[in-house]
Amino acid sequence: MAELVLNVNGARMSVDAPSDEPLLFVLRNRLNLTGTKYGCGEGQCGACTVLLDGRATRSCLTPVAAAANAKIITIEGLEQQGQLSAVQQAFLDEGALQCGYCTSGMIVSATALLKNKRNPSDDEIVTAMNGNVCRCGTYPRILAAIKRAAQHGAEGASQ
Amino acid sequence: MSARNEFEREFFEGGSWTPPGGWQLDRRGFLKLFGGGLFVGLVSAKAVAQEAGRNFGDHALPKDLSAWLHIAADGQVKVFTGKVEVGQNIRTSLAQQVAEELRVAFDSIEMVMGDTALVPYDMGTFGSRTTPTMGPELRNMAGAARQMLIETAAARWNADAATLVAVAGKVTDPKMLRSLSYGELTRGENLVKIVASDDPFTPATAWKIAGTPVPKAQGRDFVTGKHIYPSDVVRPGMMFGAVLRPDGFNAKLVSIDTSAAEKLPGVTVVHDGDFAGAVAPHRLDAQHALAAIEAKWDVPAQPSNRELFDVLKSGSGNGFGDRGQHTVGSVAQAMETADVKAEEQYTVQYIAHAPLEPRAAVAEWDGDKLTVWTGTQRPFGVRDELVQAFGIPAENVRVIQPDMGSGYGGKHTGEAAVEAARLAKAAGKPVKLEWTRREEFTWAYFRPAGLIEIRGGARRDGTLVAWEFHNYNSGNAAIGTPYNVPNQIIQYHSANSPLRQGSYRSLAAAANHFARESAMDSLAHGAGMDPLEFRLKNLTEPRLIAVLKAAAEKFGWGSAKSTPERGFGIACGTDKGGFVATCAEVAVDPATKKVRIRQVVQAWDSGAIVNPDGLRNQISGAIVQGIGGALFEQILFADGRIQNASFGQYRLPRFSDAPQIEVVLVDRKDLPSAGAGETGIVGLSPAVGNAIFAATGARIRSMPMAPRTAAPGQPETVFKS
Numbered sequence: 001m002a003e004l005v006l007n008v009n010g011a012r013m014s015v016d017a018p019s020d021e022p023l024l025f026v027l028r029n030r031l032n033l034t035g036t037k038y039g040c041g042e043g044q045c046g047a048c049t050v051l052l053d054g055r056a057t058r059s060c061l062t063p064v065a066a067a068a069n070a071k072i073i074t075i076e077g078l079e080q081q082g083q084l085s086a087v088q089q090a091f092l093d094e095g096a097l098q099c100g101y102c103t104s105g106m107i108v109s110a111t112a113l114l115k116n117k118r119n120p121s122d123d124e125i126v127t128a129m130n131g132n133v134c135r136c137g138t139y140p141r142i143l144a145a146i147k148r149a150a151q152h153g154a155e156g157a158s159q
Numbered sequence: 160m161s162a163r164n165e166f167e168r169e170f171f172e173g174g175s176w177t178p179p180g181g182w183q184l185d186r187r188g189f190l191k192l193f194g195g196g197l198f199v200g201l202v203s204a205k206a207v208a209q210e211a212g213r214n215f216g217d218h219a220l221p222k223d224l225s226a227w228l229h230i231a232a233d234g235q236v237k238v239f240t241g242k243v244e245v246g247q248n249i250r251t252s253l254a255q256q257v258a259e260e261l262r263v264a265f266d267s268i269e270m271v272m273g274d275t276a277l278v279p280y281d282m283g284t285f286g287s288r289t290t291p292t293m294g295p296e297l298r299n300m301a302g303a304a305r306q307m308l309i310e311t312a313a314a315r316w317n318a319d320a321a322t323l324v325a326v327a328g329k330v331t332d333p334k335m336l337r338s339l340s341y342g343e344l345t346r347g348e349n350l351v352k353i354v355a356s357d358d359p360f361t362p363a364t365a366w367k368i369a370g371t372p373v374p375k376a377q378g379r380d381f382v383t384g385k386h387i388y389p390s391d392v393v394r395p396g397m398m399f400g401a402v403l404r405p406d407g408f409n410a411k412l413v414s415i416d417t418s419a420a421e422k423l424p425g426v427t428v429v430h431d432g433d434f435a436g437a438v439a440p441h442r443l444d445a446q447h448a449l450a451a452i453e454a455k456w457d458v459p460a461q462p463s464n465r466e467l468f469d470v471l472k473s474g475s476g477n478g479f480g481d482r483g484q485h486t487v488g489s490v491a492q493a494m495e496t497a498d499v500k501a502e503e504q505y506t507v508q509y510i511a512h513a514p515l516e517p518r519a520a521v522a523e524w525d526g527d528k529l530t531v532w533t534g535t536q537r538p539f540g541v542r543d544e545l546v547q548a549f550g551i552p553a554e555n556v557r558v559i560q561p562d563m564g565s566g567y568g569g570k571h572t573g574e575a576a577v578e579a580a581r582l583a584k585a586a587g588k589p590v591k592l593e594w595t596r597r598e599e600f601t602w603a604y605f606r607p608a609g610l611i612e613i614r615g616g617a618r619r620d621g622t623l624v625a626w627e628f629h630n631y632n633s634g635n636a637a638i639g640t641p642y643n644v645p646n647q648i649i650q651y652h653s654a655n656s657p658l659r660q661g662s663y664r665s666l667a668a669a670a671n672h673f674a675r676e677s678a679m680d681s682l683a684h685g686a687g688m689d690p691l692e693f694r695l696k697n698l699t700e701p702r703l704i705a706v707l708k709a710a711a712e713k714f715g716w717g718s719a720k721s722t723p724e725r726g727f728g729i730a731c732g733t734d735k736g737g738f739v740a741t742c743a744e745v746a747v748d749p750a751t752k753k754v755r756i757r758q759v760v761q762a763w764d765s766g767a768i769v770n771p772d773g774l775r776n777q778i779s780g781a782i783v784q785g786i787g788g789a790l791f792e793q794i795l796f797a798d799g800r801i802q803n804a805s806f807g808q809y810r811l812p813r814f815s816d817a818p819q820i821e822v823v824l825v826d827r828k829d830l831p832s833a834g835a836g837e838t839g840i841v842g843l844s845p846a847v848g849n850a851i852f853a854a855t856g857a858r859i860r861s862m863p864m865a866p867r868t869a870a871p872g873q874p875e876t877v878f879k880s
Contacts, residue, residue, distance in 0.1 A: 045515065
């Protein structure tokens with residue numbers, strides 16, 4: 001067990017956890033941030049994606065100790081003062097979910113993509129998002145939502 | 160919305176909250192809990208006859224009142240149903256229908272779903288039954304409530320009820336220019352209405368809320384991570400569980416040593432017969448404890464993929480027995496005179512539902528009372544499993560189903576619920592059990608594998624004369640043919656499945672459509688006819704013809720010829736009240752034989768559309784899910800073990816597999832609404848197979864059609880995906 005200090009969604013949080021415990025379980029079970037989901041435990045589905053210093057990262061494969069010096073952003077940290085992020089709003093506007101279990105990981109992955117590439121092509125979106133599985137098959141709408149968010153982000157890029 | 164939040168807080172954060180009036184809410188309990196207002200329920204026909212025309216006070220409620228709609232003094236409406244939301248959007252579409260009949264805003268409806276202590280008994284959410292059965296049931300109650308509110312206003316005003324109208328949550332008297340909101344009408348009242356089933360519905364042509372693309376209820380909670388799925392439920396003092404799994408199917412426990420695991424701090428080890436598991440304060444601790452248990456299993460010899468289809472066929476008796484055989488005319492005679500013949504065998508492998516949220520449950524005992532939060536399509540079925548497992552009365556068991564991470568027919572059972580309850584009982588604390596992906600792949604159940612044998616015959620002009628269809632094991636959903644054939648034999652043969660199998664989106668309709676529509680394509684080709692023309696020649700069902708024409712028109716069927724690199728395929732079918740036609744464009748790389756589905760146009764008719772946006776989402780999703788079973792999904796198994804029990808080994812449809820999809824909706828406002836969650840999947844695989852044939856001349860008769868490597872015992876296909 002190790003006393004670790006994590007920077008999660010802009011807040012410092014200290015947790016007592018084995019240093020090799022996956023960040024996913026620390027977030028979900030020790031910090032009660034259940035928006036990040038378990039899907040496969042092997043980095044193949046993207047449901048557990050969080051931002052680590054802005055990079056989309058599979059929290060199921062990340063030992064918590066490896067995240068101790070990083071800025072961690074989870075799905076719960078994207079909303080600012082009650083305002084949805086452009087990606088969150090675009091997912092709502094496009095109805096880009098069915099059961100919604102993949103949605104957190106999709107939104108976080110798309111957020112990282114749009115941070116690197118303001119106006120990605122369809123092919124670039126597919127390549128960047130191909131590690132995220134939507135078993136309900138909502139891919140075409142998710143693609144549309146990411147393009148909508150890119151447009152919105154470009155319009156409000158000053159912030 | 161505040162009422163909704165308060166209500167949910169009682170379940171998820173309320174600690175020891177217990178419904179008033181006992182674990183299972185009785186009618187008095189409802190009145191106490193919701194503080195009066197208007198209740199609407201269904202009773203048996205006998206009780207209706209006895210009580211006709213009467214309203215009930217609290218004291219006089221019939222005992223068999225079985226379903227509820229409640230309007231509170233603030234005008235908020237609660238609707239109680241045993242159906243569950245698993246991504247198919249019924250929380251939204253049912254609320255739309257209630258809002259429509261009740262004449263209230265969509266936002267004033269709260270659906271209380273899948274909580275066995277609060278909702279009337281329900282068999283489960285499957286078979287595309289919610290829209291055709293629960294929809295009318297709730298509309299019926301809403302219509303009765305509306306009528307009662309009008310009568311209540313009439314009594315208050317001493318007016319003629321026939322002169323009053325209900326609109327926008329109010330009863331209005333147009334002549335006297337006065338109105339009362341539903342909340343005002345129900346305030347301080349304990350009104351109960353029983354429903355006769357003959358109240359007329361608002362016709363779909365007059366719908367204002369139903370029939371429109373209302374966004375998903377509580378959608379914001381899903382994009383912010385706030386929605387609580389079954390695996391997210393947390394209870395005070397909750398521990399984590401893990402269950403020891405056998406080395407293979409049908410294994411017997413030979414020996415077990417739990418002593419090392421028992422020495423671990425904070426760990427409770429459970430061992431009872433062949434069941435063993437561990438409970439610990441943290442998830443990893445429970446898994447470590449499990450790893451410290453030494454167990455030896457005896458796994459018997461059992462079939463693998465290699466023997467699969469022989470086993471399915473040999474287990475089915477003599478093959479032409481009397482079990483449900485449908486016979487018309489004489490296939491044997493008709494085949495002799497047929498000019499064009501097809502005798503073909505089709506196979507489908509087992510596939511996994513792979514819901515992104517694996518089975519999960521949180522179990523909590525309070526004395527001999529048990530509450531379990533779990534993801535299931537059958538909360539009452541799971542309750543019955545718990546009753547049986549623990550020998551406690553049904554009224555002591557409460558199953559709560561938070562809207563879950565999908566099912567597709569794969570979560571009818573309560574394994575995780577029973578296991579969590581066993582562990583919680585031993586630990587004396589609430590226990591969460593989350594199955595791993597490997598467990599979900601191994602210890603849940605599969606879409607059945609199947610073998611289908613077909614003989615078909617047609618005259619040179621394309622008229623079908625004979626059709627014989629045998630399905631071994633996969634199932635009899637949509638086993639019949641929608642085409643006009645004067646001579647038919649159709650039969651389902653049950654078999655001894657080597658793997659545990661169960662329901663899956665569309666059941667066997669996907670396999671039966673794959674085989675039938677591929678064989679129809681063969682016959683069309685044999686007769687030298689365009690596959691669309693051939694189908695139209697043999698169909699008279701107007702709804703099927705309409706979707707075929709709609710899909711073909713949108714796709715531009717016939718405007719381009721297939722080439723070796725690019726093939727076009729078409730298929731159609733019907734099941735569970737839905738009619739579907741699918742056109743697919745497939746690209747085939749002549750060198751690598753890599754297949755990619757480029758475009759799909761699917762036309763769909765399921766009667767009056769309740770929510771066109773939700774419907775498009777379902778149909779489009781069914782197409783994408785169908786790609787997996789069509790091209791690459793397959794369970795590989797040998798020696799009682801699943802050999803590809805992970806997402807790294809079991810390929811799922813991804814972004815790069817999704818074609819351009821166009822959904823053409825045929826809205827039949829003159830017809831009752833049918834369910835649409837399943838049948839949208841059946842057209843994809845035959846349309847794709849027929850497109851591959853059109854491009855290459857190769858007819859692929861086994862699903863998956865383009866796997867990385869063929870399952871043992873399955874003919875190697877040259878195509879890859």
